Amino acid sequence: xxxxxxxxxxxxxxxxxxxxxxxxxxxxxxxxxxxxxxxxxxxxxxxxxxxxxxxxxxxxxxxxxxxxxxxxxxxxxxxxxxxxxxxxxxxxxxxxxxxxxxxxxxxxxxxxxxxxxxxxxxxxxxxxxxxxxxxxxxxxxxxxxxxxxxxxxxxxxxxxxxxxxxxxxxxxxxxxxxxxxxxxxxxxxxxxxxxxxxxxxxxxxxxxxxxxxxxxxxxxxxxxxxxxxxxxxxxxxxxxxxxxxxxxxxxxxxxxxxxxxxxxxxxxxxxxxxxxxxxxxxxxxxxxxxxxxxxxxxxxxxxxxxxxxxxxxxxxxxxxxxxxxxxxxxxxxxxxxxxxxxxxxxxxxxxxxxxxxxxxxxxxxxxxxxxxxxxxxxxxxxxxxxxxxxxxxxxxxxxxxxxxxxxxxxxxxxxxxxxxxxxxxxxxxxxxxxxxxxxxxxxxxxxxxxxxxxxxxxxxxxxxxxxxxxx
Numbered sequence: 099x100x101x102x103x104x105x106x107x108x109x110x111x112x113x114x115x116x117x118x119x120x121x122x123x124x125x126x127x128x129x130x131x132x133x134x135x136x137x138x139x140x141x142x143x144x145x146x147x148x149x150x151x152x153x154x155x156x157x158x159x160x161x162x163x164x165x166x167x168x169x170x171x172x173x174x175x176x177x178x179x180x181x182x183x184x185x186x187x188x189x190x191x192x193x194x195x196x197x198x199x200x201x202x203x204x205x206x207x208x209x210x211x212x213x214x215x216x217x218x219x220x221x222x223x224x225x226x227x228x229x230x231x232x233x234x235x236x237x238x239x240x241x242x243x244x245x246x247x248x249x250x251x252x253x254x255x256x257x258x259x260x261x262x263x264x265x266x267x268x269x270x271x272x273x274x275x276x277x278x279x280x281x282x283x284x285x286x287x288x289x290x291x292x293x294x295x296x297x298x299x300x301x302x303x304x305x306x307x308x309x310x311x312x313x314x315x316x317x318x319x320x321x322x323x324x325x326x327x328x329x330x331x332x333x334x335x336x337x338x339x340x341x342x343x344x345x346x347x348x349x350x351x352x353x354x355x356x357x358x359x360x361x362x363x364x365x366x367x368x369x370x371x372x373x374x375x376x377x378x379x380x381x382x383x384x385x386x387x388x389x390x391x392x393x394x395x396x397x398x399x400x401x402x403x404x405x406x407x408x409x410x411x412x413x414x415x416x417x418x419x420x421x422x423x424x425x426x427x428x429x430x431x432x433x434x435x436x437x438x439x440x441x442x443x444x445x446x447x448x449x450x451x452x453x454x455x456x457x458x459x460x461x462x463x464x465x466x467x468x469x470x471x472x473x474x475x476x477x478x479x480x481x482x483x484x485x486x487x488x489x490x491x492x493x494x495x496x497x498x499x500x501x502x503x504x505x506x507x508x509x510x511x512x513x514x515x516x517x518x519x520x521x522x523x524x525x526x527x528x529x530x531x532x533x534x535x536x537x538x539x540x541x542x543x544x545x546x547x548x549x550x551x552x553x554x555x556x557x558x559x560x561x562x563x564x565x566x567x568x569x
Contacts, residue, residue: 130530137256141265143311148272150307151242154218154300156280159387161223161293169225177521180387182232184513186239191510194244203251203499204315205245208308213241215304218297246506251499254491256318260431265489267423274415274480277386282409356569357500367493368501370561372508374486377554378479379509380516381456381547385472387517395534399465403517410469422484430509437564438491441485446555448482453551458507459544461536486558494568
């Protein structure tokens, strides 16, 4: 399914670039590398990587929920296991950014995929064997924690500023397509082949992507972008090396390349990104991990019987993420708005509309109403990513992986707090209301991320900037 989208992905990248797409319209055969900029291939491969990663995340939630329900595991214990991934994920975000900066995002990304794919291949799901599950989810979390800092480092090297919004949006939209595909296909895989079949499928996908990345991914050559250094991308942003400098006596000494950690950590625009990343992932991870439970216990619906409608929230994210990227690049390229105002505008619209939809979600008691509300919420959250999620490369293109690592650590903490706390909220609601079928049981679950969306949008309005801060 992902391969069938390649013509669409290329067209998104070609919008307003001045590159003719007429060869694509004449033929659906393999894209000729002579006429196809290498950076587009890199973006498409990173898109597929995020797609595969989120198939894995949704897949574990679906497979474990089915196995845990069959074994009689309570909601609080389920929340603990589902949140374990995020502990490992949080620990490796900043180290992942540092490793990508020093070693190179391309190599770190390959290592990450090989590690988590191998873990999935060897895992045998047993909800009663808590120790094995915890270790496996921690390991997958640590390995996947390197992925997004590495991707941002790679994209900062390859993608020129006027293409960044749509390239980053396209890459991250793979997360939502992966989640949609997981929601569509994996429940049936669990039903007919058992929960363990999910992990075998995920390992196979991860292995195939690793082979593609190993074969086709490279670092950007200087000839690819002769003006790259002045524009703030390309070879000038390759891994930092220690440099030899001349000294007064005619000899030379090694000067270590330094990362301005203190300036990054105390910078208010960086914190604006961090706060919004926390909110985005709080809402996303709560819905990703608990929406299946809401459908089944809150609305008394079967995931299998819902058919393709259950994938609509994530498919909406895929669509709106790309709309946001194209709109942002259009506003910036045509000089309708400055980079700063573009980021603030899209971030605010996305988060404010999402907050309304999240708070309204428990009111709708039908399948169509719940799908509509969750689709609006997740779609506009994805639109908001054209604001805060691209801002790493605006303010710090050289250190994009590190800033991404810091902000994604906050996003991962949101997963730990949100997923685990939701389990406890539902366990308390079950005690109060006897079951989880009433809207009151779920009100706090969706009100909290809705309120966070409002607060974080104001933080971004006050403190963010689109100007380059770090050289």
